[in-house]
Amino acid sequence: MNRVERGSACAPTPEVPGILSRDECLATGLAIARMQEPSGAIPWFPGGHTDPWDHLESAMALTVTGLRDEAEAAFEWSRTTQRPDGSWPAKFRRDEIENDDTDSNFTAYIAVGVWHHHLVTGDERFAGRMWPTVRRALDRVVDMQLSGGQIAWASGRGGRVDEALVTGCASIHHSLVCGIRLAGVVGDAQPHWEIALYRLGHALRRHPELFTPKDEYSMDWYYPVLGGALRGGDARRRIESRWDDFVVDGLGIRCVDHKPWVTGAETCELVLALDAIGDDRRARDLFAAMQHLRDPDGSYWTGLVYADGKRWPVEVSSWTSAAVVLAADALSRTTGGNGVFRDAVVPADRVGADGCAEGCPVFV
Structure with a gap:
């Protein structure tokens, strides 16, 4: 039996009583580890492509389930594949670049992964490395910020794409929060990140016209909450505003509002968003509802077309399994990283009523 088969778990594994046991959660971590390539890359599924964001989400799940060697191999892959300008190519396949464009959200997410690793392990040496x-990475992303505070979603051989997306920018908001906190741990303050964060948060809260609308996608609905740009009454109102458009009782949530297709990762991300605003009952109910996507080996199918009862696409995806593990950790408050999404918010005493930081100019 090799190490991945028996596991290298050395810390408490999350359990959500009545929904997901510790052994089942560990099995999900091991399912992700089995997909990992020798280089450390974690593709969407065996033989599939790797993107820098979903790779890191999977690395975070490995950290949570105690598979630290595998997690750190994934981080090492990220470290060694980073380009000199701080970015990563948007898509790899078996370590060959398939798409060399820069995605700002993909590039920023390394901050969330490394901060999460620090929260779970307390390993300052790893954080320093x-x-x-x-x-x-975050310097590259901040360089892509546009005049209104929003961040351009991509750049490529044709130059920067001066278009911003709510989902990506909300996730970058989270990344900047984590990066700023990590800067405090290593003793290397980055005040320009703080200014970028406050400008971005203000844009997300007050200026929807700055973003290309993608209203049909559930991620644009809940990501401003998940990424910490919205909390309190604003967050609750946003969740209520489209609950009936996306939530399918007993199954999970739609990825697209007009499609009869529920997806596991989006459902678990909504669980994390609900947990962040204290909506514990609905978070737990949705986490239970999506378990129909679980495979006996611990992995999770990406989604279900409930109109005909067929799983689609016909794949178990690493990032869906990762979202399950992270949601289980948040609900159970098990590891030191359980609040990495819950705490993805600028401290209230640093933000004025207009959503801008005290001492910073008001960006309108």
Whole structure:
């Protein structure tokens, strides 16, 4: 029996009583580890492509389930594949670049992964080793910020795409929060990230016209809550505003509002968003509802077309399994990283009523 088969778990594994046991959660971590390539990359599924964001989400799940060697191999892959400008190509397949464009959200997410690893393990040496990678990445992302505070979603050989997306920018908001906190741990303050964060948060809260509308996608609905740009009454009102459009009782949530297709990762991300605003009952109910996507080996199918009862696409995806593990950790408050999404918010005493930081100009 090799190490992945028996596991290298050395810390408490999340359990959500009545829904997901510790052994089942560990099995999900091991299912992700089995998909990992020798280089450390974690593709969407065996033989599939790897993107830098979903790769890191899977690494975070490995950290939660105690598979630390596998998690750190994934982070090392990120460290060694980073380009000199701080970015990563948007898509790899078996370590060959398939798409060399820069996605700002993909690039920023390394900050969430490394901060999460620190929260779970307390390993400051690891944080210090990864810090130059995080610093280069967030500097690259901040360079892509547009005049209204929003961040351009991509750049490529044709130059920067001056278009911003709610989902990506909300996730970058989370990444900047994590990067700023990591900067405090390593003793290397980055005040320009703080200014970028406050400008971005203000844009997300007050200026929807700055973003290309993608209203049919559930991620645009809940991501401003998940990424910490919205909390309190604003967050609750946003969730209520489209609950009936996306939530399918007993199954999970739609990825697209007009399609009879529920997806596991989006459902678990909504669980995390609900947990962040204290809506514990609905978070737990949705987590239970999506378990129909679980495979006996611990992995999770991506989605279900409930109109005909067929799983689609016909794949178990690493990032869906990862979202399950992270949601289980948040609901159970098990590891030190359980609040990484719950705490993805600028401290209230640093933000004025207009959503801008005290001491910073008001960006309108």
